[in-house]
Amino acid sequence: MSLPNATKEDVKDAKHLATDTTKASGNPESNQPSVLPSTPDVNAVEDLADLLDGPFKERKEALRELINDPFLLPRVEGTLDEIRADNLEKVKIVAENGRIQESFSPLNGGQGQVSAGVSSLELLAQVNNSTCIKSGVQFGLWGGAIDALGTERHIEFAKGAMDLSKLGCFAMTEMGHGSNVQQLETTATYDPETQEFVINSPTPGSKKAYIGNAARDGRWAAVFAQLYTPDSDESKGVHCIIVRIREEDGTDAPGVTTSDHGHKGGLLGVDNGMITFDHVRVPRENLLNRFADVAEDGTYSSSIDSMNRRFFTMLGTLVRGRLGVGASAAGATRAGLALAVKYANIRRQFEAGDPGQEERLIDYRQHRRRLLIPLAKSYALAMFQNNLLERFQEYTDAVNAGEWDPANPTEQQSFASRETETLAAFFKSATATHANETLQECREACGGAGYMSENLLTTFRADVDIFTTFEGDDTILRQLVGKNLLTAYGKEMSEMSPFGMAKYVVSNIGDFLTRRSGIAASVQSISDRVAGTGSLFDAETQLRVVQSREEHVLNSLVRRVQVARKMDRKDAAKVINRAQDHLLETAIAYGDRMLVQSMIDAEDRLPENSPARQVFEQLRHLFALETIVKNADWYQEHGVLPAGRVKAAKAAVNDLVDSLAPWSEVLVDAFKIPQVVLDRPMMVNGGTDLS
Ligand SMILES: Cc1cc2nc3c(=O)[nH]c(=O)nc-3n(C[C@H](O)[C@H](O)[C@H](O)COP(=O)(O)OP(=O)(O)OC[C@H]3O[C@@H](n4cnc5c(N)ncnc54)[C@H](O)[C@@H]3O)c2cc1C
Incomplete structure (x- = not known):
């Protein structure tokens, strides 16, 4: 089998993406979004909140009244x-x-x-x-x-x-x-x-x-x-x-x-x-x-x-437990972001342009980056969560109606269960890791005030620490995601002739992954909907770029572990162990693509003419481009994106956080964090009254 060639082919396909694009439009990064108005439109809050709450709005609204209760705040003193x-x-x-x-x-x-x-x-x-x-x-x-x-x-x-x-x-x-x-x-x-x-x-x-x-x-x-x-x-x-x-x-x-x-x-x-x-x-x-x-x-x-x-x-x-922990991690993260973003909008340090007037923290580029990049990811995870919950609800309804017997599922149901398990494992590990990284950033972004227990961030941060471990350790869950992808892929391959298998790896990993996207619009349907120019600001291109990485990483994993199929247990285990980093990378690349896909998919659910549309679109750009920038070395090493385009993506991330900064409070207001949480001492008098 000429599997090493498969990789070359794959990369060639991806290169095609980059070079074609450049030819097609002269300026590869056309369709750049315009800067958002510097005065935010607060009417965007409700539409964004509706998008975040998704099909669960009524339930969440009812709960919000219950939890806006000072008695429910964490007690930190006492035995x-x-x-x-x-x-x-x-x-x-x-x-x-x-x-x-x-x-x-x-x-x-x-x-x-x-x-x-x-x-x-x-x-x-x-x-x-x-x-x-x-x-x-x-x-x-x-x-x-x-x-x-x-x-x-x-x-x-x-x-x-x-x-x-x-x-x-x-x-x-x-x-x-x-x-x-x-x-x-x-x-x-x-x-x-x-x-x-x-x-x-x-x-x-x-x-x-x-x-x-x-x-x-x-x-x-x-x-x-x-x-x-x-x-x-x-x-x-x-x-x-x-x-x-x-x-x-x-x-x-x-x-x-x-x-x-x-x-x-x-x-x-x-x-x-x-x-x-x-x-x-x-x-x-x-x-x-x-x-x-x-x-x-x-x-x-x-x-x-x-x-x-x-x-x-x-x-x-028991997958439900993972959904619960993932959603809890997401909830705590949003609360932390709301606190840090609101503080950044009132806290002033250093005079810059205006003599006699110090700048707000949110006016600084680095502060925008440290808060808005994770904020965009929180939105992406929320979109994914809604899709996943809807899917799990369908499964639960079918079980309760007697149409789905978990003990004796049809082949299709068995496959769907495995996929839900994979999605839930990704969701829990992604949200728990995101919560830990983000709450630490939020704490630091609030300086000394962030370290005072009365401002809640340290309690949130300490509490979510263990979320990465219980209900399935994140590393183990990522392995599960990688293994499930590998198994599903292997199953399809095992039904083919050796020639078919080789051809399949070359050409069809993308199709395989797309068919297993499960909970969001398919890449094809997005291509059909969005007129692509190949620019990194096109939804379709963003998706294709992250998917090219996902395909490549899975392809590389397949090549590494397939020799194990003919080995005894001990040797096979060694091969699998040596590929563990690739297994985890596969899970992460799969998740990145799912999140970009969920963001693109969600955009259409906003009402036409909503002021939230433009701001949400920029959040999607920010999340997708940061996902690409985060893997900049990989994209260049594998010839998927030339250095110039990676540089353009990096510059765009900075432009986007600048554009979104005036809207930062709108974005966190849409989280609808209970007022009892937001009423923190550090929010009084521009963050100067810590009495
Ligand atoms: C506060 C708290 C509450 C909990 N509540 C409950 C509860 O109510 N009920 C309950 O049953 N359990 C509960 N747990 C237990 C929790 O689910 C386990 O701690 C968790 O599953 C991890 O198991 P472990 O601690 O044995 O770690 P280990 O399994 O020993 O893992 C330790 C480390 O090794 C790594 N590791 C392990 N195997 C591999 C491998 N094959 N490859 C690479 N790395 C590997 C892991 O990633 C991890 O970082 C709770 C734990 C805590 C701390």
């Missing part, structure tokens, strides 16, 4: 126990409002509305991430596990999770295993004599660790354990069982030992702890039996034959 107790009261307010519970399935009295959970968490994260995450643990993880993996016989537990009468934990991670949960060591052994499961922690590594609600408030836990039945010494794989961990008075249940992780790097209102089990007996019915069950006599049955597929089907139903 750990006081902070945790206070946070539990806040979660009760969330529960009383009743909307987050609408995310549960109709079986359990909910409405099967994915956004009820995800949007609630996103908005709570704009005010208080401890409350957001404790709510996420209670409703999304503990409640979510029962809802997704349980059946009629667990309705009582689901209802208890919903009304807080049963506070619970999601006990998956152990000291020994966090990312690799297939190797968990906790055991659940069925005893037919008593018709009970015996839950045990046989090794030090099997101690459940970092578990939310485990240190103080949890009375119950959804425990993930290796399941054993009398017929065999071999595990039937990881299953989930409801176990009482504490009595109602707070003492440990018989055989259970809970302990407290104590102080940690953030999320002080969440009580994370450890749990060990010493032959704890629970009724047979406590096994969450949607996908597998154990009969009274100990006979094991499952609607999914393959142990591996059973495990991944169970995990797949």
Whole structure:
């Protein structure tokens, strides 16, 4: 196979893009946007807000009233126990409002509305991430596990999770295993004599660790354990069982030992702890039996034959948790950006042009760059999030209507599930990383004021730190994205002759990726809609440039790992390991393209003649061009864009932040961050009154 040539071909195609463009228009960068009016049109706020809220506007508007409550702001002083107790009261307010519970399935009295959970968490994260995450643990993880993996016989537990009468934990991670949960060591052994499961922690590594609600408030836990039945010494794989961990008075249940992780790097209102089990007996019915069950006599049955597929089907139903964490990260980031942008519009330092009048921070180029570039990315992630949630809602509706059986999906459904899992993994990792980078930048952009707890940025920053790790470590999730792309691609290739495969790699990786774009308009439909001149200011060109990188990186990954197909396990693992950086790069390039695509797609949803159109278009330019600039070396090394065009993109990024700067408050006002969050001491008297 002439696969190395494939790369050359691919690059030649990409070069074509660059050279053709230059020829076509004389000036390759035609269609440059004009500078926005220096006086912003505040009428743009509502249209931008509608675009951000997307199909979930009504729900978010209702929640905004609830969260604009000073009581919900994070408590940062007091003992750990006081902070945790206070946070539990806040979660009760969330529960009383009743909307987050609408995310549960109709079986359990909910409405099967994915956004009820995800949007609630996103908005709570704009005010208080401890409350957001404790709510996420209670409703999304503990409640979510029962809802997704349980059946009629667990309705009582689901209802208890919903009304807080049963506070619970999601006990998956152990000291020994966090990312690799297939190797968990906790055991659940069925005893037919008593018709009970015996839950045990046989090794030090099997101690459940970092578990939310485990240190103080949890009375119950959804425990993930290796399941054993009398017929065999071999595990039937990881299953989930409801176990009482504490009595109602707070003492440990018989055989259970809970302990407290104590102080940690953030999320002080969440009580994370450890749990060990010493032959704890629970009724047979406590096994969450949607996908597998154990009969009274100990006979094991499952609607999914393959142990591996059973495990991944169970995990797949928990994708909702990743959407929740991703949306929370996005929410916290928007709150931080709103604070920093508003501060930049009132804070003055150094006289520049006008004697006697210092300039506002937002007047400085670097300040514009540090805030507006991440702001544009936040918009891109929001557009992507709406598409992803809509897609997940369709899946949920189909499952609830009995049209989609996760245990026995059609081939098409199976493919779609895998794709949703890939999109969710990208979304969670991208938003968590973005939150950490951006909140640090926001803190610094507010100088010393940004470091004062009363201005909230340090709390937000500390709280989102761990978002990169829980609900799937970001690096592991990027590997999952890369592997899923590779597997899907490999599957298509494996159905071809060697000649077909070689040809396929050369010409069709682009088609493959485009067909798997899943949630936004296809590249082709965008090409059909937008008249392209080849300028870097054309939506089509921006998309084609980022897609050329995605294609190339995946192509290069395929070439690196395909030799592994004929190797034994050990050697194959070495090959895969050596390609790990390419795997991660593939995931990032895939995500970049999805985000550019989502931005382009969203533009058409703004009303004709809306003052928001021009400003949103410039945000898209900023995001797309910065994505290209970020990979400038790659584009030049691979001959996709000549140095001159990369330089033009860099200059354009600066022009765009200058153009957008007067509109910066409009852009963050559209986030609709609750006023209680924005009313910070640093906002008083031009940032000079820190009394
Ligand atoms: C505050 C907090 C709350 C939590 N809440 C819960 C909860 O309620 N319930 C629950 O079950 N769990 C919870 N967790 C656990 C969390 O999900 C795990 O910490 C997470 O999955 C990572 O697992 P680990 O800590 O074992 O890290 P490891 O898996 O040991 O990973 C450590 C590092 O190694 C890297 N790494 C691992 N494998 C590879 C590889 N193959 N290639 C390259 N790099 C690799 C990872 O990227 C990571 O940076 C919580 C954790 C924290 C800190």
